Amino acid sequence: MSLRHRTLIRRRRASAVALTAVGALLALAAPNLATAAPADPGGPAKITATPRAGADQTSLTPARRTALIKTAQSKAAGTAERIGLGGKEKLVVKDVIKDADGTTHTRYERTYSGLPVLGGDLVVHDKSGRTTVTKANKADLAPATLSPKISAAGAAGKALDVSKKAEVKGSETERAPRLVVWAGSGKPVLAWETVVEGTQEDGTPSELQVVTDAATGKQLLAAEKVHTGSGTGQYAGEVPLGTTLSGSTYQLVDPDRAGQKTYDLNQGTSGTGTLFTDDNDVWGDGLPSNRQTAGVDVAFGAAATWDYYKEAHGRNGIRNDGVAAYSRAHYGNNYVNAFWQDSCFCMTYGDGSGNTHPLTALDVAAHEMSHGVTAATAGLVYSGESGGLNEATSDIFAAAVEFYEDLPADPADYLVGEKIDINGNGTPLRYMDKPSKDGASRDNWSSTLGGIDVHYSSGPANHFFYLLSEGSGAKTVNGVSYDSPTYDGQSVTGIGIQNAAAIWYRALTTYMTSTTNYAGARTATLSAAADLFGAYSATYLAVADSWAAINVGNRIALGVNLAPVADQISGVNQEVSLQLDAYTTNTGASLTYEATGLPEGLSISQSGLISGTPTTLGTSDVTIKVTDSTGATVSDTFSWQIAYVYANSTRVDIPDNGAAVESPVTIAGRDGNASATTSVYVNIVHTYRGDLTVDLVGPNGTVYSLLNRSGGSADNVDQTFTIDASAQPLNGTWKLRVQDRANIDVGYIARWTLTP
Known part of the structure; x- marks a missing residue:
């Protein structure tokens, strides 16, 4: 799959796109959706701790990493059997990381009957003979059929319709749709994956991944894969550069970082343009009128990001394989964006409004290149809550790189895009201490978070990271004033950005998967904190406190x-x-x-x-x-x-917009009638409960309505109903009757119980 990552920017349009929001760097003013939080008095001094040496990830040479991957792949069949996968499932190694104490974490993709499984990724953790597994989807891989009802051409047509709604220009399918098993959510099903290419309305390239149910034609996913986010730079100031002398000319080719190259696209939108060169190895003058100035910022940003991941986390390049990405400056004309593309393994920067405000600041570079790290590790799907975590991950490491470099010209802060001034009023794009200050991001988690644009659903994770790093309440860091509230009104004590970033990095690379949501991120970071600092240590407890402070999980009491x-x-x-x-x-x-x-x-x-x-x-x-x-x-x-409790756990499939189905329980040997407070527990797996009517039919034929197409687009029914069934005899057959009354979504009765 070709993966691209778009910038930090999000442009507002007059009409909303009725599908998964397309990613972007710009966040302009929007209605304030944040929930008011109680005032917080602030916490005590930071918690200081040193990560456990055994949990450090070993820095692998490209050759050593390749050898580990090759060995893991040779043992993949045995591993699949060892962790209990079915006979039709195979494992494909994506990456291997190794801790200093010898623990290995092998990340796999899966296939089923030869078909790629989207959302089927997993990580196998092997430590001292003990194996544990982290799965993106815990459901068994057993799609009802491997024969599609929807043709490939039909799926391509639906994908093109989706791209038009997303206002992608020049849309076309680069290759034919491929048949996959979709396990991104719910019960795995056969599906078509189509990648539609074109151009987004601001000039950014588009690769829209559309997944369509091969039986019903329902859209399962629509995710944009272009995620938008000594010389003198406009933002970096005077900085050292890695260059190479070729004949009598110096080139922006960094010999110390696998030959990272920086190109001038000369306002073009394709290819690589021309390599930046200079006759005396003194680059730029800090002014946008000098074309080298943007090249300085770009080359330095790439080097700083490489160095941060190498020094802080032992990561050898974006993919951890020692291979360099390249960068392209001066993209398009008046292009107000920047983006990472995994398909070319490159970063691209526009020159902004009037071609005088390039999007080449250090946090922009680190943000976009960190999308590449996410793609190479957890692969967080760019929609819903996982999409918000994907965006937040890039903001988190952008801040971490700033603090790592601590440039005099760009002091480290918890603000996103403050240097590039996209808004034209001197304000940042995003605020990590209180995300709602941008007018659109959320401060805290809620059940509706997955339905908003990923640049705004990233807010709670950014807030979590700030709280974990610095703590709550009013404070000043590097001359910037912050005042971070908490959802529960209790203070949080920070652990410092280095340790907070170490925990997030380990969680991302070791425990998160493509479908991780906010609750899963809490679990992943607690596991990472336990590895690095010990379970229930002060640092571990600070992680739990920080999640509770954004309404994810509870604080852990001492004792x-x-x-x-x-x-x-x-x-x-x-x-x-x-x-x-x-x-x-x-x-x-x-x-x-x-x-x-x-x-x-x-x-x-x-x-x-x-x-x-x-x-x-x-x-x-x-x-x-x-x-x-x-x-x-x-x-x-x-x-x-x-x-007396009676149950039926036999699966009953519910046909799409079809006839009602029934699941019976029979009572015998009882006297009298049922209770006026008869309890009915219903567990139905379905992707749109608003399609369903659910009734209880008593032994004498009386019908009791439990659910009448209520609950809207939410998944599943997992609910207990109380009815007055006192007119019903206890003995006889009781039936749960379910009918799907609308097209597209399907499901099944998993279990129900009757306490009459």
Whole structure:
């Protein structure tokens, strides 16, 4: 797949695009969508810690990396069997990284019956004989069919329609659609992937990836792959440059960084233009009228980004393979953007308004080239929450590179694009301490975050990173004033940008996958923090605090923590297994569990597993107490009802806009009628619950409506309904009846239970 990454810029249009938003560098004024946050008093001094040496990633030479990849590929079949993949699945190695303690993390793509699996990527972690796996999609790869109902030509036509809605000019499919298995979300299905090429409205090249369900024609994904974001530069000032003497002429070819080259496109929009050259190795004068000036900023930005990843993270180039990217300055005419293209493995910069405001600042270069790092590692899909994390990753490392270089002409800050002044009023494009200051970005996570443009859904992750680096409240860093609020009104203590970036880098390269969302990013960064600084260390707890401060997950209290247990309903004489989730922040302490009020027939083990077979009807209050070996303790109380519960877990497929289907349970040997508070739990997997009507049909034929096309475009039904079924006899067959009443989306009844 050809991958490109577009700039930081986002232009507003009079009409909105009714599909996944196309990526961009410019963020102009927009309605303020941020949620007001309570004032925060600020936190204490930063937490200081040194990462654990064993978790450092080993800097691999290109030859060593190639050897590790070749070895992993030779063992791929055995690895697939070892981690429990199906017989039709194969693994294709994408990358291998190795920690100083010998732990290897091998990133794979998957195929199914020879078809590429989009969203099927996974990472296998091997440490001291123990293997764990991080998957982009945990669902089994078992598409219902491998025979498409939609033709390749039909899929191409639908993709072209999508590109027209996205206002891509000159749209054409460079190659025929390819058949794939789509596992980006939900149940894997057969699909067509089409890449439509053209030009976006601001002149940026476009590669629009469109994935279409091969059975229904439904659009599954529309993601833009062009992500837009000694000499004297306009922004960098006087800086050293790596150059090469060829005959009597110096070239902007960096011998210390694998021969990175910088070209002048001469206002063209294709090819490489001409290599920057000079007769005395003194480049630019800081003024845009000198064409070399932009070349200085560009070459320095590429070198600084290379050096940062090499020195801070042991990464040998964008792909970690020692291969240099090249850069192109002076793209187009009055082009107000910059972009990274993975297909050419190159960076491109426009000269801005009037060709006098080039987008060549250091944070722009680092932002765009970091899109290349993301593509080479987690490959975060550029839509929904993963798209916001993709954009935030580039902002995060742009800030990290600025702090690494700490240029006098461009002091390090947590502002994005402050030097290039795209807005024309001296304001940055984005603010990491309080993203809503740009008028469109969100400060905190919410359930609607995945539905907005990725440059604005990146806000909460940027906010998280600022809080983790510097902490909350008012402060001044390098002369810039910040005042970062928190969602929960509690203060956050920062750990410093170096450690925060180390955690994000390890999470990106080791634990994130193409479909990682905000909750997954929290899990990935906590895993990274545990590797680098120890589980439940002060640094680890700061990561959890920073996520809670943007409304993702909870803070971790010192001492023993016990995840709340919901009220339980279990069937009499039916086996029970409930694992409690508890841990302690006291290093090395062990846990003991106690429970009072358990229903008869149940008991709790010292691993926190409640199991057994309840024998008596009734409801009791259960209290769980967890104590660690230091004496710290925590308790939780919930109710546990033992009742007659009837269930059907047989899958029933729901036809698209077709006839109703039913799933039965039969009750026998009971007396009387059902309860006035009969409980019906329904679990339906479906990609558009607003298509569905869901009814309970009693033994005498009475129909009780549970769901009538409500819930809009949300996925799935996972809900308990209470109805008055007191007019129904208990004995007989009860049916869950489901009907899909609209085209395109499909699903199935996974499970339902009846407590009459």
